[in-house]
Amino acid sequence: MSLSKETVEYVANLSRIELAKEELEKISKQLESIIGFIDALRSADVTDVEPTDHIVPVNNRLRSDEPRGSLPIEKTLANAPHKDGRFFVVPKVIE
Amino acid sequence: MNYEPVIGLEVHVQLKTKTKVFCACPTEFGKEPNSQVCPVCLGFPGSLPVLNKTALEYAAKAGLALNCTVQKYTKFDRKHYYYPDLPKNIQISQYDLPISKDGYLDIEIGGRTKRIRIKRAHLEEDAGKLVHHENASLVDYNRTGQPLLEIVSEPDINSPEEAYEYLTSLKSIIQYTGVSDCDMEKGTLRCDANISLRPAGTKGLGVKSELKNLNSFKAVREALTYEIERHEQVITGGEQVVQETRLWDEKTGRTISMRTKEEAKDYRYFPEPDLPPFEWTEELIETIRKTIPELPKARAMRFMKEYGLQEADAKQLTCSMQAADLAEKTMRAYPGANKKTVVNWLIGPLASEANARSLQWHELGIKPEDLVELIGYVDSRQISNLAAKAVLTEMIDTRRTAGLIIKDKNLAQISDESSIEKDVAAVIAENPKVVEDFKSGKSNALMFLVGQVMKKTKGKANPQVVGDILKRRLQNA
Numbered sequence: 001m002s003l004s005k006e007t008v009e010y011v012a013n014l015s016r017i018e019l020a021k022e023e024l025e026k027i028s029k030q031l032e033s034i035i036g037f038i039d040a041l042r043s044a045d046v047t048d049v050e051p052t053d054h055i056v057p058v059n060n061r062l063r064s065d066e067p068r069g070s071l072p073i074e075k076t077l078a079n080a081p082h083k084d085g086r087f088f089v090v091p092k093v094i095e
Numbered sequence: 096m097n098y099e100p101v102i103g104l105e106v107h108v109q110l111k112t113k114t115k116v117f118c119a120c121p122t123e124f125g126k127e128p129n130s131q132v133c134p135v136c137l138g139f140p141g142s143l144p145v146l147n148k149t150a151l152e153y154a155a156k157a158g159l160a161l162n163c164t165v166q167k168y169t170k171f172d173r174k175h176y177y178y179p180d181l182p183k184n185i186q187i188s189q190y191d192l193p194i195s196k197d198g199y200l201d202i203e204i205g206g207r208t209k210r211i212r213i214k215r216a217h218l219e220e221d222a223g224k225l226v227h228h229e230n231a232s233l234v235d236y237n238r239t240g241q242p243l244l245e246i247v248s249e250p251d252i253n254s255p256e257e258a259y260e261y262l263t264s265l266k267s268i269i270q271y272t273g274v275s276d277c278d279m280e281k282g283t284l285r286c287d288a289n290i291s292l293r294p295a296g297t298k299g300l301g302v303k304s305e306l307k308n309l310n311s312f313k314a315v316r317e318a319l320t321y322e323i324e325r326h327e328q329v330i331t332g333g334e335q336v337v338q339e340t341r342l343w344d345e346k347t348g349r350t351i352s353m354r355t356k357e358e359a360k361d362y363r364y365f366p367e368p369d370l371p372p373f374e375w376t377e378e379l380i381e382t383i384r385k386t387i388p389e390l391p392k393a394r395a396m397r398f399m400k401e402y403g404l405q406e407a408d409a410k411q412l413t414c415s416m417q418a419a420d421l422a423e424k425t426m427r428a429y430p431g432a433n434k435k436t437v438v439n440w441l442i443g444p445l446a447s448e449a450n451a452r453s454l455q456w457h458e459l460g461i462k463p464e465d466l467v468e469l470i471g472y473v474d475s476r477q478i479s480n481l482a483a484k485a486v487l488t489e490m491i492d493t494r495r496t497a498g499l500i501i502k503d504k505n506l507a508q509i510s511d512e513s514s515i516e517k518d519v520a521a522v523i524a525e526n527p528k529v530v531e532d533f534k535s536g537k538s539n540a541l542m543f544l545v546g547q548v549m550k551k552t553k554g555k556a557n558p559q560v561v562g563d564i565l566k567r568r569l570q571n572a
Binding site (some may be wrong): 012015016053054055056058059060061062063064065066067068069070073076077082084085086087088089090091092093 | 112113119120121127128130131132133134137143146147148149150151170175177178179192225226227228229230231232233234235236254313361363366368370371372374382
């Protein structure tokens, strides 16, 4: 199955990534092969199969409502590219 | 042409759990930025969420209180969107199998009852808070992962007043269940509104706008009123309403278009692979149902029946559970048959004392028996109504009982006639002209003389007794 350029650009935008022209072509081919795999799955007959919500047959895993320690601030911010005091800093965004 | 507004409300209430919905971070309000975070709520790779039992139970409890059906099988889904207040770039929410659905809430509007259907109530995680500076935004993830219950109404609301009533009842019911404080100022209750117009009497739906930044129930009502007028002008001007999100600006009293590129939202929901589904048993649902207390409407009805109250009074007394508890205990402790006496004290002086302190009356530290004692002094005419109000203020400020305060301040009313007679005689002697006026039929003159006697006794004489003595003396003179 082939993917339109618009679809690939749309998906890139949803993922907040910018693609150069040659990247766009390369990614398009890769995505096509992934979608092709999905097509193969589609050909399977699932008439009598219930949709799977979860792959592990385990339900009702709960935790009691008891607080445990949080991270110290050094660890919290350790990998932050930008920080200010106790805050993470990101480019200004106002939706 | 007449247009009918069609309104649907989305309400988010923060559930009052000790820890977040999918991790064990505490949920206390007003802590240092990023002090209540861990690898799970920060979305660090490899961390796994585990559902908080209490959050699940609270969500079901609120749903049941709103007459919803708790679904036997529930699961979580990932909702994808990129925004810095959401560190995982996904929000764990619920898509097609919410915890509960198909409920309703009855509101009183214009003297009749109207049923507003509730489409669904689902559990999800809250996002963090952004602080915007000139060139950058600062992010605090303490709120990230706190449990939210999103309650979505059907578009059954047809006026800003109905929206206001719906929110007031919803808040009251949720507060009764104890699962949330529903405090808009603290952000534990938030509301977005969808509104469109259609020709009155038709069934279809017009183009809607979504209203945000509604910081109080009053703001919801005002923003909707503004928006109805705006839609009407657009439509009657022959133009089309644009589907968009608009912000309510409290200062100017207008809604403002957010002017973002409006593209269809594409959240790409899919089942959350990190959380197994949950299956309810009938027993568990019934156990939770049993924890729901008598709800405001039922309680108001019972107050009317049991204590002979008027509807308006009963409604006011039951709007919060703690206030209703205090009212009921006081009415029970009051020996008099007419409970209206107690009600007048609660919704009168006690409510004003509470308002003056920005509290609710159950937060004033007044115990039912203290209030009953105070009312007793008034009933037996030992103190005047006016003095009693001062005593109440003193009781709240000093936490002492009415009896002690009355004794200390020498407030006991003089009802003993012999001790008032002297002052009455003096006032009659001092005001011959007024006495003449009274004799010639001016009834106002009596009030003036009573006032003079009250002045002489520093307000402690029982005004009724004073009036009686004056009348007797003047008529016999």
